[in-house]
Amino acid sequence: MKDAVLIAEGLVKTYDQGRIRALDGVDVALDRGEFVSVIGPSGSGKSTLLHMLGALDRPDGGTVVLDGVDLASERRLDRVRARSIGFVFQLHNLIPTLTAAENVELPLVALRVPRAERRRRAAELLEAVELADRARHRPNQLSGGQRQRVAIARALANEPKLVLADEPTGDLDQAAGKRVLDLLSGLRDERGITLVLVTHDLSLAERADRRIRILDGRVVPDGSHAAGS
Amino acid sequence: MFALKNLLRRRIRTILTVLGVALGVATVVALISVSQGFRSQFNTFFAAGDSHLVVTKKGVSDPFLSYLPEEIAEEIAATEGVVAAHPFFWGLQQVEGNPLFFLFGVTPGSPFFSETRVVAGEELYAADCDGLAICLGDMVAEHLELGVGDTLVMADEEFEVVGIFEAQVPLYTGGGLLRIEDAQRLAGLEGKLSTVLVEIEDIAPEAITAAATRIEEAFPDVKVSEPTKLVDTFDEFELNEQGVRVFTILAIVVGGIGVMNTMLMSVFERTREIGVLQAIGWSKAMILRQILLEGVLVCVLGGFLGIGIGVAGVEAIAMVGQLGWVAGDYGPRVFAEAFAVAIAMGTVGAAYPAFRAVRITPIAALRYE
């Protein structure tokens, strides 16, 4: 294996006192700078997997090692998220009272980055997502695609090793969705980020270096180009 | 900035909460400043002039309840080191248009006179008046619309106003000076004194203390205080302070409940946002601090407003003629307490909502629609 940024082994996550096995022994390894897409039917466990990889929740079984740190023995998952992870969700989840720039600054607040530096980085990131002219707009003054691009800028603010995107284009039309993905994959190339993309859109999934297919909480061999069905 | 923006989301709700806090703080400000004002007025009551010691009856809870036998003044005057001992009688009298009228019964040459300045007519004992004479404080004279030569009726007795005086202490100017025997008769306490004002020879601090001890030893029934410390020796003022305490705690609880209600709604509305903040790296401690900060911010705003309302309220009361002797004391303590109350309301009120906010997990919040 090359330079792995994340290794997850035997991940199990159950809900409802074990009645629902959302993840049932999943192994995932991600190389640094890799772009991986995750596909699978609704309810198969894609979001759950992303939550485990992104230190949002702890698995009931198995291990996640992120950049050499075993998350099971890490008490402060919030610090792991603050330092190493960037999330983009289906709904943009921006704070409605804050401007685009202020939303982008939020992860840096958690890292106690001084205000001037926060401002500078937020401006730079909004530039990178081609929204420099919308820095002072609030989310309700932006289109869906623009909001999602602000969310991408926010996810990159802490210079994460790993960006996890859960159906970031799910709420967008084809064109806006494509633009968001262009941006994400462009930034991945530019900044050497590892990108995991959960999507139902096979044409988008295809653009990844590799696809992981999930079914009933397990990784199954990807029928690759026979997809579409 | 973030906290303020969160509060401005629901302007009306925030304004109402700020108002609720402000009313609580205003009440506390009014109570403390009036009771402090009362206290400091009493403490300056005998402080001017030449009285170095004030003699009251031992064991009474209120200076108004101190009664001493008349003869004691002469006996004290004969004590070693004492230059003079002036009998003094104070009472409350109802007169038409003024239910709380202070009477100060004095003897000729009383040190009490040195605290007043006659602005019209004559001094009480200097006046040429065959009947009953009274000198009025300027505030009460104005309120009762009486001038020199007019007649004031108290308990069916007619008093001629022989002079009007002004004074620093508002309590004085809300009352009248009259001959001690008249004051005693009006109160139905002939032969009784309230206090004895004592002048002593050597006024070095240790000599004053020594004289006080000598008098207390010679007269087991009395208490001897320095004028500026008079009220500190009475339980009544202590009780009053305790009343203020109890009320302050009540205000904190009531205001705190209002803040809690607002902050709890605010936290529930923001469940998803709070989860997102955690997802992008905010710690539970930061979330906790954020909610507490918002609660305290509401209360600090309420605190400023409350101080304004409280001071305005006290001043408004003081403008009502018959309550003109109410004088707010706005020392630093009043404002410190007002802010302490406000911060306490914010902390008490935001504590539970903050705890609820911390219990929100990012996963649950992201599923929350």
Ligand SMILES: Nc1ncnc2c1ncn2[C@@H]1O[C@H](COP(=O)(O)OP(=O)(O)OP(=O)(O)O)[C@@H](O)[C@H]1O
């Ligand atoms: N908090 C929870 N409580 C109970 N069941 C849950 C919870 N979270 C997830 N599940 C269940 O776990 C399974 C996997 O859910 P998950 O959200 O990971 O699916 P998904 O692949 O992301 O689906 P979708 O494509 O619809 O987003 C589902 O059966 C879901 O109902």
Ligand SMILES: [Mg+2]
């Ligand atoms: Mg999902």
